[in-house]
Amino acid sequence: MTDATLYREHLEILDGYLQRALEEARDHGVELKGVLFHSGREVEYHADDHPVNFKPTPHFRRWVPVEGPEHVVLARPGQRPRVVVVRPQDYWYDPSPIPESYWQGEVDVTEVGGFDQVAAELGNLTWVAYVGDSPAAAGELGVPPHLIEPAALMYPLDWYRAYKTDHEVALVRDACEDAARAHLAARDAFLEGASEYQIHERYLEAAGELEKETPFFPISALDEKCSVLHYQFKRGREAAPGTVLLMDAGAATDGYASDLTRTWARHDADPVFHQLLAGVDAFQRKLVAGVRPGASYVELHLEAHRHVARLLAEAGIFKVSAEEAYERGLTRPFFPHGLGHHLGIQVHDVGGRQTSSSGGTTAPPEGHPYLRTTRPIEPGHLLTIEPGIYFIPMLLEPLRSGSDASAVEWGLVDRLVSCGGIRIEDDVLCTAGEPRDLSRDLLPGPRG
Ligand code: GLY
Ligand code: MN
Ligand code: MN
8 A cells, every 4th residue: 555655755746747747838838826626527427416426537636546526626836735625514415524545644625614715725826727618617717718628738748657766666556456356256256156236245345445446347247148248248047057257347445446357167168278378378367477668559469360360270269370460460359359458447448549748640540440559668668458258249340240250160150159258367567677467466367
């Protein structure tokens, strides 16, 4: 877990990023003395009085681990951050103070009863940009429209989010611990014959989180539903017990996410599926070892496709050589998502395709539109490595009816459709030396 020392160092590093971001903004004609990060404004469902589950603005979260709407951080280079906590008197909702933790002693915190008191609390906000989701709130603070998330500021702020501090790594590691424990409980529930719904419940209980506190809606898919990449339902006893479980779920610590996937198969699952499962787990380890400074994430992604080609050829699913299958693009329907993404405050963290701190985007290679990460890997980057192999009828049909149909052993494919698919996902930190897998020692793969 983190502590006041790590948090203090984190703030010093953020101050350096802030200075550089303001210099870059100035170079692009946007003169600023500071940035006001707003946790955001709550919204209600249409024609209702129930609030939508609230998540603070990610850039706000990077400064302070405060939940809830309307709080602000005023960050100015070389100065202690000023935090204004908005705590309305209320009896519908619990207005208890925020518990004391490692962070309060490192910033200047004041408390007000409503957002209308924030401007008076902070004084002169000229030359300050607003970062948050509410132009109305920016207006109430007197920030002019052209200083609401100006692109010249957001590019560098997003870019520097990719460099995780030790404090941030400690929080993600803590989130990995909670998620790993919960994944093991989910696996046990699956082996006992539980339904998707029950596995989901067991996961949450072991993670110690409410569903709305997890960083994304956990995926617990049995059998053919393992092929739905972001399967959003939970079936009951009518679809249990399963032969295969694909569990893709994380946990959150102070707003930082873990994102882990394991696929488990009962011993009586199809032996070819077991062979593929062991193979994906083995080559995932090789890809994790490639998370090194200067390495190309795009190349790692293409390397994953070469591994998929080899495995499918070895299993007899491709009737052509692995090299030929790869060259002809035959692996794409079997592995139709990107190798992974930056991870942090957001599960799919910002800046993965950004070309430099002053903007621009690097598109993924042709034929790989869902690859979220194209920037070269650097120390401090925290990335998921999550290859997979799936049997997705919607993607297989064009292959079956196209000119490459004879390259595939369809009898075997049809046998495996009921197993759905495989994904193995770990959270990996690039360091100056060996990569550090933040999850593997906590959560073994399907081979043990
Ligand atoms: N859980 C979503 C993903 O792995 O990207
Ligand atoms: Mn995931
Ligand atoms: Mn992921």
